[in-house]
Each structure stands twice: as structure tokens, then as C-alpha cells.
Amino acid sequence: MLSPDPESGVKVWHLVKNHEHGDQKEGDRGSKMVSEIYLTRLLATKGTLQKFVDDLFETIFSTAHRGSALPLAIKYMFDFLDEQADKHSIHDPHVRHTWKSNCLPLRFWVNVIKNPQFVFDIHKSSITDACLSVVAQTFMDSCSTSEHRLGKDSPSNKLLYAKDIPSYKSWVERYYSDIGKMPAISDQDMNAYLxxxxxxxxxxxxxxxxxxEIYSYVGKYAEEIVCALEQDDGARKQRLAYKLEQVVACMSIES
Structure with missing residues (x-):
């Protein structure tokens, strides 16, 4: 009870949740009841959004979806990662899977899913942000190669899509496998595409x-870049290390 109004004598009461009350047993019962209500709402919301989440994941993890061909850059980049793995005798498929996940789905797509306002002219409310966080977490779990052991104490956002993640993981594995089976992209085709x-x-x-911006990066790592260019056969043929040194020298004079 709040302080009564001295003039009218009206008593003002402030309603609080049960678990904020001194009676701990009553509070536990109230908290459990509230969590059960929210769980029902979570499941209902998931059911409403399920088709859209499935459609999103299927679109992202498809080499050809509804007439849209896979960008050449993705095939070229994934082949490069496989070449590096072969070059360094890395035969663990989990490592290759993780490299590909970190360079595209987890670096690019998670950011877009979590922050659609980066792409679309929309306002993201706090409720929408919370929902998208769950979808983004599910997306990250789908790209992981580790097993997720869940229990009754696991967070609800993990439990919500627990049964769907094995299916999503198979989509990711199929996506990487399908890209690996595609014809290689030549340097000439990649240059023409760029x-x-x-x-x-x-x-x-x-x-x-x-x-x-590129020069700022080059200036910071000039020695390492020149050394790498001198060790690369293609770069040596085009004398890229010498040309880069000329650019650095020229820029130093101009500045």
C-alpha cells in the first residue's frame, strides 16, 4: 500500500508480481505460471513463423533457388578454401565446414538476419529484435558441427528450434557439398565477373x-604483402611486388 491521500483518505495500492512479494512460496508458483504462459506464446509464434524461417534457410542454403543461380564468387571462394586445406594437409571435414561457415553464413547472413534495417528501410522494434535474435541463433547453431546437448535448464530460444536444427544442418552440409561438385571457376571467368x-x-x-582505404591497409602491412607477392608464382610473373613498392614510394612523395 502506498501512502493514503491525506485530504480524501483514499488508499492507493500498487500491484506487484507475486514473486516480488515477501511470500517466497507464492512467488515461485507465480513465476512458474508466468513462464508457462510465455512458453505457450513462444510455441504459437514459432508455428506462425515456421514457414518463413524454413523458406529463408532453404533460400540461403540452395545453389539454385527459384531461378537464382549461385554467384560465381561463392564457388570461387569455397574452392580457394579447399585448395588451402589441401595445401596445408588439413583433411578434417569439420575444419573445412567451419571455414566456409565463418566466411559467408556467419559473417554475412547472420548480420542481415539480425539487422534487416541494414538492407531495408524499416524500423526494428525491440520485440522484432528479440524474435530475430532467436532466428539468428538458430542459424548459427545450424552452421555448427558440434552437437548441442540441451536439457530442461537450457534457454528457451535454444529449445524452441531444437528439433529443427538437425534438418537445417543437413541443408548446410548439402549446400557445401553441392558447391564442391560444381565445375571450377577459372581465373579468367572470375575476372570477367568482377x-x-x-x-x-x-x-x-x-x-x-x-x-x-586500400592504401591505408597496404601502408600498415606493406612488408608482409610484398613478401607474400614475392612468394606467389602468379604475382612474380606480373611483378606485382615491384609495382606495389613503386606505388608506396610514389604515394610517400606525393604526401
Whole structure:
């Protein structure tokens, strides 16, 4: 009870949750009842969103979905990772799986799922943010190679999609396998693809600003980059290390 109004004598009461009351036993019962209500709502919400989550995951982890072909850059990048694994005698499939997951699904797609306002002109409410966090966590668990042991004390967002994750994991494995079976992308085709992308988006970027950012990185790691270029056969043929040193020297004079 709050302090009564001295003029009218009206008593004002402030309602609190049971578990905030001194009676601990009553509080435990109230907390359990509230959690059961929320669990029912969680399951109902999951049922409503299930088709959309499935459709999202299926679209992301498909090499050809509804007429959209896999971008050449993804095949080229995954082949590069496999080549590096072979070069360093890494035959553990879990390592290769983790490399591919970390360079595309977990670096790019999780960010988009969690922050749709980065792509779309929308407002993300706190409730939407909480829901998307659950979807993003499920997405991350689907890309993991480790087994998730869940119990009654596990968080509800983990338990919610526990039965779906094995199916999602099989989609991820099939996706990586299908990409591995696709014909390799030659350097010429990749260069042509990049040139076409540059032409299509030529007016959308500030070239000088991009070059400045690249040069800042080169200036920081010039010695390591030059050393790597000198050890690479293709770079040696094009004398890239020498050309880079010339650029660095020229920029130093200009500055």
C-alpha cells in the first residue's frame, strides 16, 4: 500500500508480481505460471513463423533457388578454401565446414538476419529484435558441427528450434557439398565477373575513397604483402611486388 491521500483518505495500492512479494512460496508458483504462459506464446509464434524461417534457410542454403543461380564468387571462394586445406594437409571435414561457415553464413547472413534495417528501410522494434535474435541463433547453431546437448535448464530460444536444427544442418552440409561438385571457376571467368560487377555499380561508389582505404591497409602491412607477392608464382610473373613498392614510394612523395 502506498501512502493514503491525506485530504480524501483514499488508499492507493500498487500491484506487484507475486514473486516480488515477501511470500517466497507464492512467488515461485507465480513465476512458474508466468513462464508457462510465455512458453505457450513462444510455441504459437514459432508455428506462425515456421514457414518463413524454413523458406529463408532453404533460400540461403540452395545453389539454385527459384531461378537464382549461385554467384560465381561463392564457388570461387569455397574452392580457394579447399585448395588451402589441401595445401596445408588439413583433411578434417569439420575444419573445412567451419571455414566456409565463418566466411559467408556467419559473417554475412547472420548480420542481415539480425539487422534487416541494414538492407531495408524499416524500423526494428525491440520485440522484432528479440524474435530475430532467436532466428539468428538458430542459424548459427545450424552452421555448427558440434552437437548441442540441451536439457530442461537450457534457454528457451535454444529449445524452441531444437528439433529443427538437425534438418537445417543437413541443408548446410548439402549446400557445401553441392558447391564442391560444381565445375571450377577459372581465373579468367572470375575476372570477367568482377569487371562486370564493377561496371554495373560504377556510379554507386567513390573510387578514390576506396583506393584510399586500400592504401591505408597496404601502408600498415606493406612488408608482409610484398613478401607474400614475392612468394606467389602468379604475382612474380606480373611483378606485382615491384609495382606495389613503386606505388608506396610514389604515394610517400606525393604526401
Amino acid at each position: 569487371a562486370e560487377q564493377s561496371r554495373m555499380h560504377m556510379s554507386e561508389f567513390n573510387t578514390m575513397s576506396s583506393l584510399s
